[in-house]
Amino acid sequence: MGVEKRNNYQSKKFEILKSGHLVADSLVNGVSAKLIIDTGASNSCIDSNSVEKFKIKIENYDEQASSATEKIKKMYISKENSIDIVGFSIENLKLFVFDMNHINETLKENESIKIHGIIGNDIMSKHEAIVSFSEKKIYLKLDL
Numbered sequence: 325m326g327v328e329k330r331n332n333y334q335s336k337k338f339e340i341l342k343s344g345h346l347v348a349d350s351l352v353n354g355v356s357a358k359l360i361i362d363t364g365a366s367n368s369c370i371d372s373n374s375v376e377k378f379k380i381k382i383e384n385y386d387e388q389a390s391s392a393t394e395k396i397k398k399m400y401i402s403k404e405n406s407i408d409i410v411g412f413s414i415e416n417l418k419l420f421v422f423d424m425n426h427i428n429e430t431l432k433e434n435e436s437i438k439i440h441g442i443i444g445n446d447i448m449s450k451h452e453a454i455v456s457f458s459e460k461k462i463y464l465k466l467d468l
Contacts, residue, residue, distance in 0.1 A: 335410060335461040337461055340460060342434045343430070343431060347361070352405065352440065359443045361455065361462055362443065365444035367418075368407065369441050369442045372422055374441070400421040401419070403418050414447060452464070
C-alpha cells in the first residue's frame with residue numbers, strides 16, 4: 325500500500341483528481357476501496373451500493389443528514405467496521421451509509437474512478453491527521 329512510518333505517524337500517498345478531490349486507496353473490512361479524504365465531512369461514510377462488497381451490516385438511521393451537494397434521503401449506520409488507510413487498521417469503526425451515486429455521477433464526467441466512501445473528521449481528528457498537498461500524503465498518528 326506504499327506506507328511510510330515517521331515520528332509516530334504513518335503516511336500514505338493520495339491522488340488529487342481533476343475535480344480537486346483527494347482519493348486514497350484503502351481497505352474497508354479487508355477489501356480494497358477508493359475513499360475520498362474529506363476534511364469537511366463530520367463522519368466517515370460508505371456508499372450503500374458497496375454494502376455487499378465490504379460485508380457491511382446496516383441499521384436504519386433516523387436523523388436527518390446532508391452532504392455538500394444535497395440532502396441525504398435515506399441514511400443507515402454500521403458499527404464494528406475496520407478501515408486501513410495508512411498501514412494500520414482502525415477497528416470498531418462506526419460508518420454512515422448512504423447512496424453516493426450523485427458523487428460518482430459527478431466524478432464520472434471528468435474522471436474514470438468509482439468512489440466507495442469518505443474518510444471524515446471522525447478518523448482524521450482522532451488520529452491527528454496531517455494532509456500534505458506538497459507531498460500528496462496523508463499522515464495519521466499511531467500512538468493514541
